[in-house]
Amino acid sequence: MSTPTQHLKTLSQTAAAIHPHRAPPSLAERSTMTRPTGLDRPELTPAPRGMAPAEWQARVDLAAAFRLGALYGWHDLMATHFSVRVPGAADQFLVNPFGLLFEEVTASALVKLRLDGAVQDANGYTC
Numbered sequence: 667m668s669t670p671t672q673h674l675k676t677l678s679q680t681a682a683a684i685h686p687h688r689a690p691p692s693l694a695e696r697s698t699m700t701r702p703t704g705l706d707r708p709e710l711t712p713a714p715r716g717m718a719p720a721e722w723q724a725r726v727d728l729a730a731a732f733r734l735g736a737l738y739g740w741h742d743l744m745a746t747h748f749s750v751r752v753p754g755a756a757d758q759f760l761v762n763p764f765g766l767l768f769e770e771v772t773a774s775a776l777v778k779l780r781l782d783g784a785v786q787d788a789n790g791y792t793c
Contacts, residue, residue: 714774720753725773728760736768757781763791 713722728750740746746768752758760776762768778787 711773718754721755722773724750724753725760725776728776729771729773732762732768732771741768752778758786763788765791 713719728748731748735741735746735748747761749759749761752760757780758778759781760778762771763775763777766775775789775791777785777789777791780786
């Protein structure tokens with residue numbers, strides 16, 4: 667089974683292959699970047715009551731993908747999109763809520779939709 671660290675390494679390698687001209691920010695650049703608040707860390711934040719641990723891990727991984735997208739500048743591309751199917755639910759998936767910047771997306775802010783577009787859980791956000 668892959669670990670979140672392995673997933674992030676794979677995403678980083680993918681980013682380098684897709685945008686070889688866009689190097690990761692230097693340490694100096696990162697120190698001036700806005701630090702997101704409310705980061706969800708699975709080892710520190712257990713799955714919310716009533717949520718399966720597998721769904722929570724998928725949420726944490728997807729939020730990390732959004733953060734990497736911001737880090738590599740993918741947020742400025744037209745129609746950039748990340749989503750993930752909810753583990754164990756063939757007809758549900760997670761997307762970022764409307765209005766949040768990629769660097770602001772957290773696991774708990776993701777919106778759960780059905781394949782027909784109906785909102786299952788908006789967590790107070792709009793789609």
